[in-house]
Amino acid sequence: MTTSGQVRHDLIATLEDSGFRLTAPRRRVADSIDGQADAFTAEDLCDSVPGVGRATVYRTIKLFVEAGALCKLAMPDGAPKYSLSKIGHHHHTVCVRCGKVGDFRDSTVERMLRSLVKEVDGQIVGHRMEVYVDCSDCSTS
């Protein structure tokens, strides 16, 4: 649980920078994201901001994802979760048992994509990648 308020501040700054209004519900959602450990579902967020409508929570999440402040990632069964984007573009490891999310540096991924340019038909416009792990905490318990 991060309680520094830094995350909250950054999220709100993201809204300002993108020209969106700083409303009370959005502040509360930002506040709640600041308090989430690891990856969370949209429903987790809804539960943690009682009084804020579900639609508004989903809309706010979408704003943050589009602004790059949150990442939408997929669990092995395809179920979506969200996590903070600490660094610009990166990829995730997700523990299939506890759901803990990790980042990894993606220089190798980028190198791979560069080598794919020669192999694919057309322009590469994006990619999606998740690596599923059995994390050390889970595998020793």
Place this chain on the structure above:
Amino acid sequence: MTTSGQVRHDLIATLEDSGFRLTAPRRRVADSIDGQADAFTAEDLCDSVPGVGRATVYRTIKLFVEAGALCKLAMPDGAPKYSLSKIGHHHHTVCVRCGKVGDFRDSTVERMLRSLVKEVDGQIVGHRMEVYVDCSDCSTS
């Protein structure tokens, strides 16, 4: 559009090999998959086999995915599509405009995963990857 019947034959053989019954609805679904160009949605298939129930179409798709005859892949917005698995384990490129699916050799991907082993916390148990492209047909039209 493939009309060779080879795909249909292979799908039906997959059912036999897995010990499932060869029913008329399943044959019709296999037939329809044979007629699909590139990636298709479950709903596309439902539309192409009138008279076969939606639930049966979804159940049959699931059988093929579990048997490895079909791949479930995700579009950039997360919407699922299905495509034939021509080779064992591989990855896809998906054209974000026309939906055309391509494969690429994954030696580079495997090399990347090996290098990630050192970097991640725990055992890698799986991964998911899609590369989105603007294919040559679309970008010149």
Place this chain on the structure above:
DNA sequence: TTACTCCTGATACAGATTATCAGTAGCAAA
């Protein structure tokens, strides 16, 4: 044929998200 199941279709349900829409509240200008 028989008989045993698996399979089917219709339908209801589920989970995640988006659309709708009337009312509310930011925020900039006066």
Place this chain on the structure above:
DNA sequence: TTTGCTACTGATAATCTGTATCAGGAGTAA
């Protein structure tokens, strides 16, 4: 500081992608 525009909100319905249920039907082995 009031006004006024319009983005934003919450409630709710609808959508999309499936899955559960269940009574009846069709494969398949004997």
